[in-house]
Amino acid sequence: MITLLSDFGLQDAYVAVMRGVIASIAPGKPTCDLTHQIPPQDILAARFNLMMAYPHFPEGTVHLAVVDPGVGSNRRAIALQYPNGFLVGPDNGLLGDLFAAHLAPSITAVSLTNAQYWRVNRPSHTFHGRDIFAPAAAHLANGVPITALGDRIDLDTLVQPNLPPFRLVNSQSTAQRSRQYAGSLQYIDRFGNLISNIPGQAVSGQSWQVELKTAHRRIDFTGVKTYADVPIGSLCAVIGGHGWLEIACNCGSAAKALEGMAEVGTLLSLTFCD
Amino acid sequence: MITLLSDFGLQDAYVAVMRGVIASIAPGKPTCDLTHQIPPQDILAARFNLMMAYPHFPEGTVHLAVVDPGVGSNRRAIALQYPNGFLVGPDNGLLGDLFAAHLAPSITAVSLTNAQYWRVNRPSHTFHGRDIFAPAAAHLANGVPITALGDRIDLDTLVQPNLPPFRLVNSQSTAQRSRQYAGSLQYIDRFGNLISNIPGQAVSGQSWQVELKTAHRRIDFTGVKTYADVPIGSLCAVIGGHGWLEIACNCGSAAKALEGMAEVGTLLSLTFCD
C-alpha cells in the first residue's frame, strides 16, 4: 500500500498525475490519501498529519509526503526504511524527527540519487513529486531494496523541524508534583483544536494544567478528561484522540476563541497541581 | 467494499487514520469515500448523502458513517445488516429511517458493545470513528457475523432524524386530483438545489405544483420535467436525478434566490392541478 500527502490541493490534477505514475510503475498497488490540503509549503502541518496517520497503516506501507518549498534547490530527496514500512519525501524537516533516538539503529536512510529509479533522466525543476518521489515510492512498494535508490545517509544529518521541542524542564526533581514540562503548539486542526507536542503519556492520574505563553500574557487551562467536562463554549485542555495534549473548546473552536494569541510554535508548559 | 462518510473534512488526516485502521484489519478490501465534507455535526446532511448513495453499491458493501456530535456520551454505536449490505455509525438519527417499515423483519441491528472488536480496550473519548466504528466496518467486511459485534437491539428503538416527515395529508380522498402531500426540505446541495423528502413517485403524469411554506409567506413552484423547461434564471420544481422533488433554478442557485426563506426543515406541500 502507498499513502500520499501533499500541499497540491484537490482542485488541480497534480495529485492524480503522481497516482498515474505510481500505477504505471506499480500496477495494482492500492493507494490512500493522507491529505492534500496542507497549506502551501507548510512543512509543520505536513509533518503533524504524517506523524498522526502513518503508525495506523499495515506493515510494509510506503508513505509518500511532498510538501517541498525547496524543489529544484539543493535540498535532498530522501527515503527512510523503518521496521514497519517506508517514508519518502524532501529532507526539509518533514521527516527529521519522526522516530525516537533509540530507534535510529533500526532505520535505513538514503538520498534518492540513483536516476535509474526516477521517471525521467532529467527531472522537472518544479515537480519532483512526479519525477523523483512518486517513482521512488512505487519502486519501494514493488520490493526494490531502499539501498538501490541512492547513497546511504546518516540519520543525524536530517533537517529538523522548526518547532520548540517537548522537554522536561526541571529534570533533577523526582517528585511528580513538582515536575514541569515545556512544549509548543504543533498543529491547529479543522475543528480549531490547538494541538501541542506534549504527549498524553506525560500525564498520568494526577491533576494537571497547561499554560499558554504569548508575548503579552499567560493563560491557564485546566486539564480535563473530555470536552463535555466543561460548559458549552468553554476552553479546556484534554488529551486528544491523536494522543497529544490539546487546548479545545466544548462545541466550539479554541483557535477562534484565542485568535491572535495562539499559533503553531507558541510556547506551552505543563504543570501538576497535586 | 467499504464506503466512508464523515464530517472530518479533508484538511486533517483523520479520515486517513480510519483508512489505516481498516487496511490493518481487512487488508486488500477496497474503500470508497461518500463524502467527508459534511458540515460539522450536521446529522441530516450526513443522512441524506448516505441515503442517496448507498443503494448504488454492490451487494455486501459496508457503509461507515461517522457524524457524531455525541461521541463520548451514552449515545449507542450501532450496525445494521440489510439484505444488500451493512450500515455502521452512531445512533443519533443518521441511520434511524433509512428503511421502509415493511423491510424491518429483514434487518438485524446491534449495539457495538463487544470490546473484542474494538481497536483498543479503552477507546478514546473523542475518536470512536477510529477505535469503534472503523474496526466494526472492517470486521464486517471480513465476514464476522454482525451478531458477534454486540447485543441485538430493536429497530424501533433507533433515534429518528429531526425532520418533518413526508405524508399524505387527506388520505380519505381517493381522487388523485384532490390528493395532497406534505413534506419538508431535507438537503441543500452544492448547486443550491433545495431537495425535499417528497419522492418523485408521488407524481405520475398529471400536472403538479409545490408550495414552500415559510413563517411569513407561501411561494408556489410549477412542476416541470427539466431545468431547461423554464427561462434561464427562473425557479421551478423538478424531480431531481436523486429521485426527490426539488426546487431548482435553471443555470443558477435556488438557495441563493430564496436566501433567508428556505432551509433544511422548511415545510412543503405537493398538490395536483388536474
Add this chain to the structure above:
Amino acid sequence: MITLLSDFGLQDAYVAVMRGVIASIAPGKPTCDLTHQIPPQDILAARFNLMMAYPHFPEGTVHLAVVDPGVGSNRRAIALQYPNGFLVGPDNGLLGDLFAAHLAPSITAVSLTNAQYWRVNRPSHTFHGRDIFAPAAAHLANGVPITALGDRIDLDTLVQPNLPPFRLVNSQSTAQRSRQYAGSLQYIDRFGNLISNIPGQAVSGQSWQVELKTAHRRIDFTGVKTYADVPIGSLCAVIGGHGWLEIACNCGSAAKALEGMAEVGTLLSLTFCD
C-alpha cells in the same frame, strides 16, 4: 483502471454514486480521482486537467470526465478509444482537441446511443454521469468493445474548445530568431500560475520572452529556467512541470499580481531575443 473527473465537488455524494454504479458493473476495477473541484460548468478547466493527467496512466485506463452544462439537451455523449486507453464524456469541447491531427486514424469515436449499456432505459434528465457515462466507462473497463456502445462518429465532428489556439505566426520565415508564436492562457492553477497553451518544446536553447496582451496594455516576461532565477515576489515565464509555458511568481501568485489583466483566453505571444 478508471479515472474520474467532474465539477460535482466533494461536498455531496454525487461522485460516490458514480463510483457505486461503476463498482456494481465492474467489480474490483480500481478507480482514481483526477479532480472533482472543477469550477461548475468550466469546460476549459476540465479539459486542461484531463489533458495534463491522462498520459501518465497505464495502458488500458478508462478516463471518465463529466463537466456537462448541456446535460439533457441534444449534445452528444461520446467515448474515444486511442492506442493507450479510453476517454468518456460529453461532446462539448472537453474531448475535442486532445489528440494531434496525425493520430486521428488510430482513434475510434462513438456516440453512446446504445441504451443496452446505460444504467436504466430512461436516464435522468439531469444526471447522465450516473446513468450513461459511468456505465459506459465501466463496460469499457470490462472489455466491452467501444463499437458496441453506439454509432461510430467522425473525429472531425467533435465540438472544439473555445480557446484561441497555439500557432506559428510567421511561418514563411525559417530563421529561428525571427520566429514568433501566438497562444493564450488555458488554465490558472491553485498556486496562481498562469498556464498557456504554448508547449515547452517551442523553446529550445535560445533566449525567449512572452508577451501578455490585454485590452489596454502589453506586458513582457523574460523566460527563465526556474522560479528561483528571479527575486522572491518577481514575475517570470518558465516551462512548468506540466510542459507548457507559464507565467509565475517566485514564492507568490502570478494570478494575484496580475489580477484583472489575465484570465483564461487572454492572448500571448512568444518571441526569441537571440
